[in-house]
Amino acid sequence: MDDIARFEMFCKLRAEIRGSDNHLIVGIDIAKDKHHAFFGTAKGQSLWRRLIFTNDLTGFNRLIEQANTLMTQHNLTSAVFGMEPTSNYHKPLV
Template sequence: MNNSTNHKINQVTEKTLVIGIDIAKRKHYACAVDDRGRVLHKSFPIRQSAEGFTTFYEQLLVLQNKHEKSEILVGFEPTGHYWMNLAAHLTAHDIRYVFVNPSHVKKSKELDDNLQTKNDVKDAMVIAKLIRDGRFSFPRILEGIEAELRNGASHRASLQKELGIITNRIIRWTDRFFPEFQHVFKDIGKTGLAVLEKTPLPEDLREKEVAELLPFYKEV
């Protein structure tokens, strides 16, 4: 066992309330365990809303007081973007959180009962016990210009993907209904889009002069 794993295991002491959370779109599930993996509170739901997060925080304080824990460590799989609002709420209340690898969750479920199907209630407990065992990673929180750059890069990549999908649809459509279009427009730019919007089919161009069409396209 390397020093990094030892360091992570040492994050969980007898005074730590460990919370494993299974992230979902509208409702998460959380399970509380102690440093020995004993379940202190079976899985309970957390609504994905400000009110739901406030209720969750209040539940954490109750559990912390009931079991005489001095600190809380929360962990979850960084699934999509659904964890981000919860993470922001935890940060606002100075509660530490860590990430659990989805592949580790899957393997742990296989070892427990060879059941790989999705089960929000059970997954929360599996995640909590992985945290107890030091099987987690610390998140790198980007702020300021770094956060803006990452968000900008992510948005740009998303737009490029959408553009590629739309471009491929246009190419398939013109291949079928307007094959001459691609001989004239190698790249689908502003003028090409104007042509497709105003005259999407070859018959729309029949018996029309260029001088007649140009003002028509400039309307786009």
């Protein structure tokens, strides 16, 4: 996929999410051993400010479990995960 196609996909996704009542936004700050996640809505409402999870399968399952719980509690149908990659520590999560 070329850069133009990737940019067009990004723009389409951003337009779909902006102001949506259906999306959970998960922002992840990557670190070597433990990551930090924030959960909110596309309209700026904070749902869960700080989840710290380990950089292994147990931690990843905890992240997904928390996302699923919040989606159920707030009647959200889609989740979008974004991360700030640091070094190569994000690769297991990807």
